Amino acid sequence: MSAFFSNARHAQTSIISVFNFSRKTDAYRHYHPQFIIEEQRHIAGASGDFTALLNDIVTAIKTISNAVNKGALIGVMGALDTENVQGETQKKLDVITNEIMIRHNEWAGHLSGMASEEMDDVYSIPSPNPLGKYLLVFDPLDGSSNVDLNISVGTIFSILRSPVPSRAASKEDFFQPGTKQVCAGYALYGSSTMLVLTTGHGVNGFTLDRDIGEFVLTHPNMKIPVDTREFAINASNQRFWEPPVQRYVAECQAGSTGPRGRDFNMRWVASMVAEVHRILTRGGIFMYPRDTKDLSKPGRLRLMYEANPMSFIVEQAGGLSTTGYERILDIVPQDLHQRVPVILGSKNEVEVVLGYHKK
Numbered sequence: 001m002s003a004f005f006s007n008a009r010h011a012q013t014s015i016i017s018v019f020n021f022s023r024k025t026d027a028y029r030h031y032h033p034q035f036i037i038e039e040q041r042h043i044a045g046a047s048g049d050f051t052a053l054l055n056d057i058v059t060a061i062k063t064i065s066n067a068v069n070k071g072a073l074i075g076v077m078g079a080l081d082t083e084n085v086q087g088e089t090q091k092k093l094d095v096i097t098n099e100i101m102i103r104h105n106e107w108a109g110h111l112s113g114m115a116s117e118e119m120d121d122v123y124s125i126p127s128p129n130p131l132g133k134y135l136l137v138f139d140p141l142d143g144s145s146n147v148d149l150n151i152s153v154g155t156i157f158s159i160l161r162s163p164v165p166s167r168a169a170s171k172e173d174f175f176q177p178g179t180k181q182v183c184a185g186y187a188l189y190g191s192s193t194m195l196v197l198t199t200g201h202g203v204n205g206f207t208l209d210r211d212i213g214e215f216v217l218t219h220p221n222m223k224i225p226v227d228t229r230e231f232a233i234n235a236s237n238q239r240f241w242e243p244p245v246q247r248y249v250a251e252c253q254a255g256s257t258g259p260r261g262r263d264f265n266m267r268w269v270a271s272m273v274a275e276v277h278r279i280l281t282r283g284g285i286f287m288y289p290r291d292t293k294d295l296s297k298p299g300r301l302r303l304m305y306e307a308n309p310m311s312f313i314v315e316q317a318g319g320l321s322t323t324g325y326e327r328i329l330d331i332v333p334q335d336l337h338q339r340v341p342v343i344l345g346s347k348n349e350v351e352v353v354l355g356y357h358k359k
Helices: 035-040 048-069 092-105 144-149 235-240 243-257 272-282 303-316 347-358
Strands: 079-083 089-091 111-116 134-142 153-161 183-189 193-198 204-209 214-219 230-232 265-267 285-288 320-322 342-345
Touching (some): 048 092, 048 153, 089 144, 111 303, 134 144, 134 303, 144 153, 183 303, 193 303, 235 243, 272 285, 342 347
Antiparallel strands (some): 134 153, 153 183, 193 204, 285 342
């Protein structure tokens, strides 16, 4: 199946044509005109709008991939003298990739509004463009602090239904728990460009074939191993962690001589897309927990742009995602840029950390 797009006659076939590969019979393991329609039937209320919206997002991701790969060649690396709503210094590519996502998705009539980590407020669809029945939220360039270092960065996105289709979206329309997501995904810009997606029926990964300009299914039915010996956390914040996380990390560091009785490896990339992708491919646990470093921020990662879409993907791949105190997907947002603690990954290790919080 990974050779699905191996010749030019398949070049115009959408990524949707191979979505949810693992659930298809043999008749659907090759291109079939009914395949896209069949996929839509698995999403209640979905129509051609959903397929077209996802194709627009995929086109934006291809454009962003090209901009990231050529950043140094076209002079768009480095920082600007501006900050986003979180007070973080913006990279030039933060602004460029945000604009790419907007321009590719504002005109086709599938959306009633967008929200981005890089924008203070909701982005209203400009007139005379028609309004649609979906909402799009995204982090256009996750891990952008790494972009000048040629370390993997990515794009995270989530699709929600608009409470009132064809009406300009309000801020409150976006305040839906993660369980309401229609689709979530991320793109990873590394040694290759990958796209990982879920619509609530498993997780599939695709790799961009630049020769034909299309994504190829390379990682069907991705599953996170339930056990792991790898954890990812920013150890520079250790003195600010709560006791349950202090205990868990200390036990991992004690290795085979400690209470866990086995050795662990620690990783940290400072790019959530890269961290989650590693967990999806070989297992692990990622933690950006609640800490006391800044009491005005109960967590570090944005609920709508990072935690919710990644939690949806992780749970669909058999993992768990929590703040340490509650399931992330059950949280009802109160603000566009709300932050939450995040602990996600291999099921058994997340349950260990949860157990320490309960104690």
